[in-house]
Amino acid sequence: MCSPWVWPLQLLQEEGLSSALPDWLCQFLHSWWLLLPLIMLLVVAAFIVAFVLLLYMVSPLISPKPLKLNGAHVVVTGGSSGIGKCIAIECYKQGAFITLVARDENKLLQAKKEIEKHAINDKQIVLCISVDVSKEYGQVESVIKQAQEKLGPVDMLVNCAGITVAAKFEEVEVDCFKRLMEVNYLGSVYPTRAVIPTMKERRMGRIVFVSSQAGQLGLFGYTAYSPSKFALRGLAESLQMEIKPYNIYVTVAYPPDTDTPGLAEENKTKPLETKLISETSCLCQPEQVAKVIVKDAVQGNFNSSVGPDGYMLSALTCGMSPVTSITEGLQQIVTMGLFRTIALFYLGSFDSIVRRCMMQREQLKKPDKTE
Numbered sequence: 001m002c003s004p005w006v007w008p009l010q011l012l013q014e015e016g017l018s019s020a021l022p023d024w025l026c027q028f029l030h031s032w033w034l035l036l037p038l039i040m041l042l043v044v045a046a047f048i049v050a051f052v053l054l055l056y057m058v059s060p061l062i063s064p065k066p067l068k069l070n071g072a073h074v075v076v077t078g079g080s081s082g083i084g085k086c087i088a089i090e091c092y093k094q095g096a097f098i099t100l101v102a103r104d105e106n107k108l109l110q111a112k113k114e115i116e117k118h119a120i121n122d123k124q125i126v127l128c129i130s131v132d133v134s135k136e137y138g139q140v141e142s143v144i145k146q147a148q149e150k151l152g153p154v155d156m157l158v159n160c161a162g163i164t165v166a167a168k169f170e171e172v173e174v175d176c177f178k179r180l181m182e183v184n185y186l187g188s189v190y191p192t193r194a195v196i197p198t199m200k201e202r203r204m205g206r207i208v209f210v211s212s213q214a215g216q217l218g219l220f221g222y223t224a225y226s227p228s229k230f231a232l233r234g235l236a237e238s239l240q241m242e243i244k245p246y247n248i249y250v251t252v253a254y255p256p257d258t259d260t261p262g263l264a265e266e267n268k269t270k271p272l273e274t275k276l277i278s279e280t281s282c283l284c285q286p287e288q289v290a291k292v293i294v295k296d297a298v299q300g301n302f303n304s305s306v307g308p309d310g311y312m313l314s315a316l317t318c319g320m321s322p323v324t325s326i327t328e329g330l331q332q333i334v335t336m337g338l339f340r341t342i343a344l345f346y347l348g349s350f351d352s353i354v355r356r357c358m359m360q361r362e363q364l365k366k367p368d369k370t371e
């Protein structure tokens with residue numbers, strides 16, 4: 001009859017039930033239990049395949065329709081210089097109408113001339129409006145109204161106006177903490193607040209926040225800057241949940257060091273530690289960064305990063321941020337542990353940079369003291 005070593009059958013035998021079972025059933029149970037690991041494997045594999053298929057079936061619900069830039073109205077704050085200017089050029093090259101927002105009127109006019117060289121038709125317009133995006137909501141709102149009257153409702157808003165301070169915590173002027181929050185955070189809240197009602201009415205639109213890799217991890221020298229960039233992520237996640245049903249998509253960009261007038265200015269006073277740590281990530285050209293940001297915004301991707309370390313940082317710090325493609329979600333699931341392992345090595349090397357710089361400084365101080 002049945003083999004005695006198959007435990008469920010043994011159980012049946014002990015209960016005196018095995019004799020009640022026909023031989024063929026005993027045979028079947030015997031071989032079935034031997035095949036159990038294989039069957040379990042197949043079931044698990046089937047579940048995974050079904051899960052992935054299901055995800056792909058609902059993926060059109062997750063990824064939005066791309067925005068057509070041709071004829072669209074794009075507002076770029078901080079559009080007179082660096083990354084913002086390159087974003088404006090990139091959109092202009094694809095047929096968009098542009099509103100540039102910044103403070104300095106001369107810089108605005110200069111940028112306008114440069115952008116206009118990239119026209120693809122003779123209807124395109126570059127409008128310049130001078131305002132400080134961080135000061136008063138009323139001012140920003142009237143600037144947006146003005147832009148909408150001239151070039152129609154805003155299809156895409158790029159919040160790129162921003163300033164940086166890189167210095168040790170106790171060396172940062174106390175007012176600076178406030179100023180950075182005002183320009184980098186409130187300066188993104190105000191224009192966004194001004195365009196959202198119309199976008200909701202039209203059930204379309206894109207909002208871009210230009211954060212930074214320093215908005216994904218805290219670094220030596222960025223105690224004032226990083227929090228203002230982290231704040232954008234919180235704003236973006238909350239806002240995205242509210243406006244997704246209205247077909248409006250939010251993109252947060254996390255560029256690495258980018259070769260712009262802003263960076264040149266920052267480098268003048270940057271602590272050595274910040275310089276050395278930042279060199280871990282590549283130095284990018286603003287044209288390259290702008291291209292990636294515009295592509296991601298058009299596609300409605302929540303996350304936008306540049307380069308291999310940008311990719312790793314974004315996967316590692318994805319937290320509860322929304323996903324806009326199945327592939328992105330699967331990649332995060334698979335790579336999280338590996339990237340955390342790599343990150344621990346990076347953190348170790350950052351700590352040793354900080355320690356070495358401190359030791360060097362102390363050695364430089366010593367001879368002074370003995371004199």
Ligand SMILES: NC(=O)C1=CN([C@@H]2O[C@H](COP(=O)(O)OP(=O)(O)OC[C@H]3O[C@@H](n4cnc5c(N)ncnc54)[C@H](OP(=O)(O)O)[C@@H]3O)[C@@H](O)[C@H]2O)C=CC1
Nearest residue numbers: 078080081082083102103104132133161162257258260262
């Ligand atoms: N360059 C880099 O390494 C990186 C930059 N970033 C971020 O990208 C954004 C652009 O940086 P980048 O191109 O280097 O900067 P730039 O300094 O080259 O340009 C900054 C732009 O913002 C405008 N701006 C600054 N303050 C205000 C304000 N209060 N109101 C209105 N406009 C303002 C400036 O014009 P004006 O002064 O005339 O107002 C200018 O057009 C910033 O948010 C920055 O934090 C992120 C990661 C890396």
Ligand SMILES: CCCCCCCCCCCCCCCC(=O)[C@@H](N)CO
Nearest residue numbers: 164212213214256257278281312339343
């Ligand atoms: C898996 C883990 C990967 C870890 C990679 C870590 C790389 C850290 C580099 C951080 C560079 C910060 C640049 C900030 C640029 C900026 O915002 C200012 N220049 C603005 O002017």
